[in-house]
Amino acid sequence: MSAPTTDSASRKARRDAVYAPARNWGPGFIIKLVIMALIDAIGVYGIYSAWTVRSMPIVIVMIVLVIVANVVYFARRAIPAKYILPGLIFLFIFQVFVMLYTAYVAFTNYGQGHMIDKDDAIEQMESYNSQLDPSGATSTLTLLAKGDDVYFAVVIDGVAQVGTTGEALHRVEGAQVSGDAVASAPGYTVMTTGDIIAHQREITSMRVPVSPDSADGTLGTSNGTTASLYRPTLVYDEATDTLTDTQTGTVYTDDGRGSFRSADGGKPANDVGWRTGVGVANFARLFTDSAVARPFAEVLLWTIAFAFLSVATTFLLGLALALVFNSPRLRGQKFYRVLLILPYAFPGFMSALLWRAMLNTQFGVVNQTLLGGADIMWLQDPWLAKLSVIFVNLWLGYPYMFLVCTGALQAIPSDMMESARVDGASPWRQFRSITLPLLFIAVAPLLISSFAFNFNNFNLIFMLTGGGPTHGTDMTKPGGTDILISMVYRVAGVDNGNPDYGLATALSIVIFILVGAIAAFSFRQTRKLEEMA
Amino acid sequence: MMKSRVFVILGAFGLVAALAGCSGTAGPSSADSVPADETTDGSSIASDDAQVSDTGDAAASTCTEEIGTLEMWVDDSRVAALAGAVAAFKDEQCVTVNLVRKNFDDLRADFLSQVAAGEGPDITIGANDWLGEFKANGVIAPIDISAVSSELTPAAVHAYTSEGQTYGVPYAMENIGLVRNNALVSETNATTFDELIAEAKAVGTDYTILVQVGDKGDAFHMYPIQSSFGAPIFETDPGGDYTSTLGMAGDGGHAFAEYIAKLGSQGVLSVDINDSVAKDQFKAGKAPYIITGPWNTSGDESFLDAGMDITVLPIPSAGGQSAAPFLGVQGFYLSAKSENTLLAQMFLVDYLTRADVQLDLFKAGGRRPASEEAQADPVIANDPIMAGFAAAAADAQVQPGIPAMNQVWVPLGQEQADLISGKASDPAGTWDEMITNIADAIAKSAQ
Structure with a gap:
């Protein structure tokens, strides 16, 4: 290191040398230029495609990202940002965005029957409640255009009549009729096939009143060449935001929770709900809805027990094996280690499915072969099922703990053990006073993360027992092995095709807070461990 | 220096990926989109129209603009079968239909979520029991099929009708029946289910009549036994539409519950027999009878594929009334968000109901066509397996497509599993509990 110089010019020169690739025309800069050009091209393309589908949030986010990327990589300063920007972007897309979206859904009624927006829901309800007249009356249809509007033209009683949505059929003077169809009408142009195709959605959704009296019904078409008589029974009034049943006169108003309801709480025929914000209603159900509140406490206990026992059993077995296989006297150490790690290499959900088959009462390998034709209901009895879940999780999880403990054991300095031996400590004393404390410092955070993982180990529970055995047919009661996350899956109706995603996300957020609190508490405890050591 | 440059390059790649990932959310679905022309193998199809002969050759199209x-x-299995209709539509109407391959199990949920988000296809293939859910979420549009409905089996049209409107175009029907292994027993004289069990026992195989149950039960395969006790899942209104009022409460339900509990204790039914066990044991000749559908009799890895000699029979009654299986009807739905409503309805109503198209689909899926003209075709009329399933469907009831059915499958299956395993020791009592639980769940979901 040379002596510090006060000459500012030479300092600048040195800084330029350090930051050279930021702007100077070296090979590094050219590579960067090419890559940035590529990124900008992709970015502009992305902005363009998002713009064409009018997805404004994506357009804005992409513009910001492209600008930030260019600023960061072409600025002289912002060296740390150059390193962390890609990571931040991934974090934003795959973590922050997902979390924000989950939180957003938790405050809505998104779920079965509430998936589309209000305008669409009204349009669908009107269409579902507009039936073909039983007489099957049809007439030949000619589609006309005036300005931007599409008109239906039909011949009724030998007279050409024209109308459109909101404008009842009326006679047009001077229209040419050929056969049973209108050939032309003054002031209107007959639409060509191309025009019709370009306006097809508008045409099929049109309902043209037959006369000013709405009881006469409306004309609609599904093929563009014949008009059929429809009888709408539900009509939306935009001014009052109400739906009216034209047969019974019942008026339905927006109930603020994504449905139209009459004064007595009934819903219109062929009801379609919409997606809307419901405030904290989903969270409140944790206290007000007995189907959610009652099982929550019970399942919480088992969830904690399951997560704790899973960590404890896998850790103890993993540690025991690590100690055994850490012995330098053991031959074929590597071979055994590879064998032990094998369960870790299989996908967890595959193993769970495999175990489910192996634990089948009548055909499973466990009962048939290992226990000589025993008849043990491993997955049907609530307590045996709990035992099975923990056992299978032990089988799945101990290789990880073995791996971690082996690494931690090898990091313990051998001179410490040696001096303990010299001081005459027994092997048990060595293990208890030196190995274990040092091991814990290394593995405690991993044990905590393993606890948090098992707290939400949906895969295992779902694939092995499905949360069962169930309490008979009451689907609102949790099953014998249901942990919180699988209970939410059941209670929110996701597993029986009646999903309430708003409730499901709200409850998952509660679970997240619980796990977060437990983890934070545990980390604080491990800090004490380090101080002790 | 070197290191930082590498990081910058890596970072830039990360950014490229991130931006690509971001723009991808606005792009088309991730499904494997294949233009129809590429999915065909160029084989000619049977058609009334002479101009439709070569489905694989786009150059043969008479369409200029x-x-x-x-x-x-x-779904995969039906892409090739639809190529004929797609080619005919292209030739005659100059409209290209892009067939997008999907996994059948993904169709329902993906259609629901994508159409609700304003995306998704114009048309999807599907089953009639999806109707209620699709309608309750406003993702399908009504289709006027009055022009062709007289050419289709009335039950198939009825399966796609709700509150007086049709919401889909049916193309094929399927149901379960009693399948006999002729190598074990060649004659069935039984007129009741008990007599059938006795006849099957006399054969001396490990099992008598295989019915898939599994530890969560299987209400679909158990339904012929249930319906023979006069315990339909839902009551019907005078127009023949299902209402959300349960029809299986009371004496009929109790008798059914006690009957399957008895069969469970006798070992005729078992929760350890799930779909794959039932199929494998029947294939291995361990039972003279199995209650199953056409998906296990023909096609890959089926009984016929394994060289078995089988006969399909109607299921004998267990409770005195006719043992009616569910009739499942496959068909096509039109998206509520389709911008091509005229073209889509033209394709659905004028092309997909044609007898030749439905015959092609029959060859691909082994399901009975909804088109009555196609049913009369020798290929189907002379097929003993098809005739057997059709006979088994004589009194079949359309599989309910109302949203309330979603609240029924799981508890009803569980109750049956518990009765069969003996876990539910009081059949009538637990049956009543189940009725209360289901009725509560239906009432709650309708709020």
Whole structure:
């Protein structure tokens, strides 16, 4: 290191040398230029495609990202940002965005029957409640255009009549009729096939009143060449935001929770709900809805027990094996280690499915072969099922703990053990006073993360027992092995095709807070461990 | 220096990926989109129209100017079968139909979520029991099929009708029946289910009549036994539509519950027999009878594929009334968000109901066509397996497509499993509990 110089010019020169690739025309800069050009091209393309589908949030986010990327990589300063920007972007897309979206859904009624927006829901309800007249009356249809509007033209009683949505059929003077169809009408142009195709959605959704009296019904078409008589029974009034049943006169108003309801709480025929914000209603159900509140406490206990026992059993077995296989006297150490790690290499959900088959009462390998034709209901009895879940999780999880403990054991300095031996400590004393404390410092955070993982180990529970055995047919009661996350899956109706995603996300957020609190508490405890050591 | 440059390059790649990932959310679905022309193998199809002969050769098309494009979701097994209709539509109307391959199990949920988000295809293939859910979420549009409904089996049309409107175009029907292994027993004289069990026992195999149950039960395969006790899941209104009022409460339900509990204790039914066990044991000749559908009799890895000699029979009654299986009807739905409503309805109503198209689909899926003209075709009329399933469907009831059915499958299956395993020791009592639980769940979901 040379002596510090006060000459500012030479300092600048040195800084330029350090930051050279930021702007100077070296090979590094050219590579960067090419890559940035590529990124900008992709970015502009992305902005363009998002713009064409009018997805404004994506357009804005992409513009910001492209600008930030260019600023960061072409600025002289912002060296740390150059390193962390890609990571931040991934974090934003795959973590922050997902979390924000989950939180957003938790405050809505998104779920079965509430998936589309209000305008669409009204349009669908009107269409579902507009039936073909039983007489099957049809007439030949000619589609006309005036300005931007599409008109239906039909011949009724030998007279050409024209109308459109909101404008009842009326006679047009001077229209040419050929056969049973209108050939032309003054002031209107007959639409060509191309025009019709370009306006097809508008045409099929049109309902043209037959006369000013709405009881006469409306004309609609599904093929563009014949008009059929429809009888709408539900009509939306935009001014009052109400739906009216034209047969019974019942008026339905927006109930603020994504449905139209009459004064007595009934819903219109062929009801379609919409997606809307419901405030904290989903969270409140944790206290007000007995189907959610009652099982929550019970399942919480088992969830904690399951997560704790899973960590404890896998850790103890993993540690025991690590100690055994850490012995330098053991031959074929590597071979055994590879064998032990094998369960870790299989996908967890595959193993769970495999175990489910192996634990089948009548055909499973466990009962048939290992226990000589025993008849043990491993997955049907609530307590045996709990035992099975923990056992299978032990089988799945101990290789990880073995791996971690082996690494931690090898990091313990051998001179410490040696001096303990010299001081005459027994092997048990060595293990208890030196190995274990040092091991814990290394593995405690991993044990905590393993606890948090098992707290939400949906895969295992779902694939092995499905949360069962169930309490008979009451689907609102949790099953014998249901942990919180699988209970939410059941209670929110996701597993029986009646999903309430708003409730499901709200409850998952509660679970997240619980796990977060437990983890934070545990980390604080491990800090004490380090101080002790 | 070197290191930082590498990081910058890596970072830039990360950014490229991130931006690509971001723009991808606005792009088309991730499904494997294949233009119809590429999915065909060029084989000629039977057709009334002479001009439709070569489905694989786009150059043979008489169409000069394309007037529109449709997107349609189909599962793997039926892509090739639809190529004929797609080619005919292209030739005659100059409209290209892009068939998008999907996994059948993904169709329902993906159609629901994508159409609700304003995306998705114009048309999807599907089953009639999806109707209620699709309608309750406003993702399908009504289709006027009055022009062709007289050419289709009335039950198939009825399966796609709700509150007086049709919401789909049916193309094929399927139901379960009693399948006999002729190598074990060649004659069935039984008129009741008990007599059938006695006859099957006399054969001396490990099992008598295989019915898939599994530890969660299987209400679909158990339904012929249930219906023979006069315990339909839902009551019907005078027009024949299902209401959300349960029809299986009371004496009929109790008798059914006690009957399957008895069969469970006798070992005729078992929760350890799930779909794959039932199929494998029947294939291995361990039972003279199995209650199953056409998906296990023909096609890959089926009984016929394994060289078995089988006969399909109606299921004998267990409770005195006719043992009616569910009739499942496959068909096509039109998206409520389709911008191509005229072209889509033209394709659905005028092309997909044609007898030749339905015959092609029959060859691909082994399901009875909804078109009555196609049913009369020698290929189907002379097929003993098809005739057997059709006979088994004589009194079949359309599989309910109302949203309330979603609240029924799981508890009803569980109750049956518990009765069969003996876990539910008081059949009538637990049956009543189940009725209360289901009725509560239906009432709650309708709020």
